Amino acid sequence: MEQINAKIDETIIAYLIFLIIGYHILLNSKKSVLRNRVLEYIGIVHLYLISYLITMFRVVFDNVNIIPVIYFTEILKFISVVGMSGFTFVVFQHLLRTRLFNTTVTEAIAMIPLCITILLYISTPITKLTFSVNPDKSIIPGPLYLFPYILSLIYNILCSVIIIKAIYKSYNPQERRFAANLSILIVTPLISRYVSTRFGVPIQEITLAITFLVFYLDFIKRDVSTDRLTGLNNRRFLIYEVNSLMKRIDRKKLVLLMIDANKFKSINDNYGHLEGDAALKRIGTAIEQCTYFLKHCTISRYGGDEFIICFLERQSKDGRLIALNIEKTLEKINKNDNAKSNVNVSIGIAKYDPSFTNAEDFIKAADDALYNVKKEKSLWNTLN
Numbered sequence: 475m476e477q478i479n480a481k482i483d484e485t486i487i488a489y490l491i492f493l494i495i496g497y498h499i500l501l502n503s504k505k506s507v508l509r510n511r512v513l514e515y516i517g518i519v520h521l522y523l524i525s526y527l528i529t530m531f532r533v534v535f536d537n538v539n540i541i542p543v544i545y546f547t548e549i550l551k552f553i554s555v556v557g558m559s560g561f562t563f564v565v566f567q568h569l570l571r572t573r574l575f576n577t578t579v580t581e582a583i584a585m586i587p588l589c590i591t592i593l594l595y596i597s598t599p600i601t602k603l604t605f606s607v608n609p610d611k612s613i614i615p616g617p618l619y620l621f622p623y624i625l626s627l628i629y630n631i632l633c634s635v636i637i638i639k640a641i642y643k644s645y646n647p648q649e650r651r652f653a654a655n656l657s658i659l660i661v662t663p664l665i666s667r668y669v670s671t672r673f674g675v676p677i678q679e680i681t682l683a684i685t686f687l688v689f690y691l692d693f694i695k696r697d698v699s700t701d702r703l704t705g706l707n708n709r710r711f712l713i714y715e716v717n718s719l720m721k722r723i724d725r726k727k728l729v730l731l732m733i734d735a736n737k738f739k740s741i742n743d744n745y746g747h748l749e750g751d752a753a754l755k756r757i758g759t760a761i762e763q764c765t766y767f768l769k770h771c772t773i774s775r776y777g778g779d780e781f782i783i784c785f786l787e788r789q790s791k792d793g794r795l796i797a798l799n800i801e802k803t804l805e806k807i808n809k810n811d812n813a814k815s816n817v818n819v820s821i822g823i824a825k826y827d828p829s830f831t832n833a834e835d836f837i838k839a840a841d842d843a844l845y846n847v848k849k850e851k852s853l854w855n856t857l858n
């Protein structure tokens with residue numbers, strides 16, 4: 475009984491660690507495909523830990539150890555095992571940008587087996603393909619009982635291939651070290667599972683949580699995707715994200731906004747570089763406030779006083795509405811902050827075109843639109 479109580483304590487602590495990490499990501503990370511996938515992974519881990527807790531409570535409280543509850547917890551456990559492995563593969567692919575698979579194929583490799591697993595296990599009480607529960611509450615393995623473990627092994631192999639490719643293909647020593655460190659996320663849980671099973675030491679779940687926490691803290695420290703001044707995604711990360719969005723099936727709905735601060739040089743000249751930095755932060759804040767509700771969206775500081783938003787439109791005029799909202803929101807932020815410089819922006823808008831072969835083509839189209847907007851403003855100011 476002491477060992478079971480220790481297992482319950484371990485699982486609850488692991489659950490709280492993942493809960494805190496997920497909450498921190500929601501508060502501090504910017505919109506991106508990677509952010510969504512990491513949060514989905516954490517959500518799957520929550521399901522796994524919940525299934526484990528219910529299993530432990532079944533042992534402690536025999537009155538809840540009934541056949542429907544047994545089916546529910548086992549189904550939840552096996553689905554989450556496959557989900558965790560699948561989303562680990564997706565996150566690795568996004569983090570290391572190895573292009574081993576394109577985004578569409580990556581998502582398919584993760585989601586299709588997961589959907590098959592869900593259907594397989596939901597139908598288990600009827601088909602008995604994966605397992606069945608005897609009247610005495612014992613579990614009888616079915617012909618496909620090992621399916622989730624085999625699938626998990628395949629995902630681990632794919633993750634290992636991605637890591638090895640990143641180590642050998644990267645020219646940056648820091649990136650190679652980062653890729654090598656990711657292997658810990660695969661190896662450590664496997665070792666802890668063996669130790670926990672072999673010696674009965676309750677360390678499996680807590681080891682997974684601590685390993686992920688260490689990785690997450692290392693990721694934040696390296697600051698591999700964030701612009702340090704504004705807190706938005708950086709240019710390098712943006713290119714990867716836009717390329718990923720351009721490979722979606724519904725990419726025809728994509729719109730890209732190029733945002734540029736008007737007369738930014740004069741702000742630095744008249745008020746100093748500290749005010750210039752503050753102006754850029756205010757633009758970043760306005761962008762965040764106007765895009766927080768968008769799905770499949772990435773926001774970034776492209777460089778200097780230029781920013782980019784790329785997202786899927788639900789309506790054909792969403793791009794223009796976001797642009798107008800950013801201009802109005804920035805005015806309010808300037809006023810509320812009693813800013814020395816009332817920085818304002820010009821925004822160029824480009825819709826996705828099949829002729830775009832990569833993110834650079836898409837960005838150039840928005841940059842051309844921005845040039846035309848600035849030219850029209852300049853002409854208007856001259857006439858007035």
